Amino acid sequence: MTERQQTVLVIDDEAQIRKFLRISLAAHGYRVLEAGSGREGLDLAQQAKPDLLVLDLGLPDMDGKDVLSELRRWSSMPVLVLSVRAGDSEKVLCLDGGANDYVTKPFSIPEFLARVRVLLRQPVAAGVQEASVRCGPLQIDLASRRVSLDDQEIGLTRKEFAVLATLARQLGRVVTQQQLLTDIWGPTHVEDSHYLRVVVGHLRQKLGDNPADPHFIVTEAGIGYRLREQSSGASR
Missing domain, CATH: 1.10.10.10 (Winged helix-like DNA-binding domain superfamily/Winged helix DNA-binding domain)
Structure with missing residues (x-):
């Protein structure tokens, strides 16, 4: 039986970043969805229920932390923040706000893919408690x-x-x-x-x-x- 293809939703207003991530993720077998704004991304997340959300913070219509806050009202899907904001305080706010991991731009694609793999195979992220x-x-x-x-x-x-x-x-x-x-x-x-x-x-x-x-x-x-x-x- 063929293993189900995992879906990654990328919310980023930079078309070049989305293209880069789409090509990299697709090359490793992931199905990729894209959104260029926070509201579009939230709507797509609710409709498609992806396995992982990659979230930029500097979106044109709302801050990424607000997207995260709204998402956490109804979903526990893993969230990987991908942002140019490199300050520790920003990272802590996102992680305390419900993000599962944080990667700063520019980034290494091998490291990014490794973090994606870790998040996608963690049942803990969905609230499962192991003995x-x-x-x-x-x-x-x-x-x-x-x-x-x-x-x-x-x-x-x-x-x-x-x-x-x-x-x-x-x-x-x-x-x-x-x-x-x-x-x-x-x-x-x-x-x-x-x-x-x-x-x-x-x-x-x-x-x-x-x-x-x-x-x-x-x-x-x-x-x-x-x-x-x-x-x-x-x-x-």
């Missing part, structure tokens, strides 16, 4: 709160497990510092980023993960962290 998550040799059992590396159980504190479990539930996606601090320490600690840095540092030590060349926990500078997706046969 356990495997990240190469790392196994995170969310139900029993146990973590093992190379089949050896690792002892974690409550905060360490909470951070790792939050990243695991969003495997391959960036989780902002604000979200982690709010969810784990509470809203009064949203500015206490040093708490998070200490816990992530301890996690990396226990996982034998080098922050300069991480196999598991990747730092997105000024934004947050993500747990790197790996094949089940991946090795360190």
Whole structure:
């Protein structure tokens, strides 16, 4: 039986960008829909129900963040923001507002396609909660709160497990510092980023993960962290 072709909707007012993405995505087997404005894109998203939305922020009729906000009222489809706005604050606003990932222009098409693949194969993006998550040799059992590396159980504190479990539930996606601090320490600690840095540092030590060349926990500078997706046969 032939696998269903996945559909990507691109909302961008630059015709050249849309053409470039259409050619690149189609060459890798995706069906591509296009919209040049926010309203047109929202209407198309509601009608066609694509598997992934690629969203520019600088649209002629409305800001991309408003498109994202309206979309999140009725859909949990993965959203990849693609924008020239490179500031950390802009990225954080989009990720906290419901975007699944953020890529700045100009961009590398191999990296863009890799991020597309990650988002399209993540059931977590649609709200599915897995009992356990495997990240190469790392196994995170969310139900029993146990973590093992190379089949050896690792002892974690409550905060360490909470951070790792939050990243695991969003495997391959960036989780902002604000979200982690709010969810784990509470809203009064949203500015206490040093708490998070200490816990992530301890996690990396226990996982034998080098922050300069991480196999598991990747730092997105000024934004947050993500747990790197790996094949089940991946090795360190």
